[in-house]
Amino acid sequence: MIEKLPLGLYVHYPWCIRKCPYCDFNSHPKKSSGCTDEAYLESLIREFEDNLQYVDGREFLSVYFGGGTPSLFSPNLMKKLIDRISPYLNADTEISMEANPGTVSYDLLKAYKDIGINRISLGVQSFNDKSLKALGRIHDSQAAIESCENVKKAEFNNFNIDIMHGLPMQDSTLALDDLKRAIDLGANHLSWYELTIEEDTYFGIHPPKLPAEDELAQIEQDGFSLLEQNNFNRYEVSGYTRDIRCLHNQNYWYFGDYLGIGAGAHSKIKLGSKTYRKANEQKPSDYIQAIRDKKLCFKEVSAENLPFEFMLNRLRIFDRVNIDEFSVTTGLDFSVVKDRLIKAKELGLLNLDESSYGLTDLGRWMLNDILEMFLD
């Protein structure tokens, strides 16, 4: 029997108050958006309805409102979308929303809770005013602290804080101060990212002076120890939890299915033994037009690409891979990857036994080399 995979729903909200200099996500300043949230909502609902065949009767494991800054989308409008998808939700569905500290009050957070959001991911980045300024954030450390307190007061027990490290003028002491604050403020999940300088961003064109390589290594090493001492278990490259993992992200890494709606959103769905993908128009106005013209459609993924795509996602998460996961999620036979896994084992990059495989320490360092082996 062909199994149906767990399914997540990603909803992209493409606007922010202003663009941060390091950010290469599909986000645009709200002021110059030229389209209303009402028109955008209409497109989201239409896109959802037009793609119901890909939901294939499943309930969503997770819904994720990402951005941009979805906390600029009013709870009243968001509720209309949640009402439309409610037949596909159940009591356990994780419903996350990214929020930006400069945009949320206690009342607003409470309103999001009342419409069904049960997980908040707060983009704090740092609690240090100098770092926040260097990152061009719209909030200061006081607003970040108050927002964290309000998330707890609004009784979100599932609460992630995003923190970045390797920031201009940062040393290990300052980087650890940020992590300690986030832990003290009651997050049960932390996403700890090293600042990367992306092309086509302000920082890509005007690179800031970053800490030296040995300082970056020190920050990372000290951060890992601090998180471990505080019972934050690292379960993927940047994800740490005391208890509940982010089900939505975990489903990506396990090569589950996801329907993405909104500007620039991506989808991956397996129907029967075939896998399909869809990538939406990035610019909000182009996206709205494409939905009106019914131009966005799924395309079948060629079988040759699936081994690489599976490994790229699945090896990011640190759990061992069961032998049958590859065939369940891709519809292909395990023999397609078996020889390459054996070769990786011979090179000391993987532990492989009859029922499962996982990266060795060397394999973690040389992940890109392993992935290359799965490119056809």
Ligand SMILES: C[S@@+](CC[C@H](N)C(=O)[O-])C[C@H]1O[C@@H](n2cnc3c(N)ncnc32)[C@H](O)[C@@H]1O
């Ligand atoms: C999709 S962003 C959205 C979060 C939200 N808009 C905010 O900034 O408050 C998710 C997270 O990715 C991280 N991030 C974004 N750009 C990054 C970069 N260039 N390097 C490292 N982390 C980055 C930030 O921690 C950010 O909170």
Ligand code: SF4
């Ligand atoms: S608020 Fe978040 S999504 Fe928006 S520009 Fe800044 S980092 Fe990017």
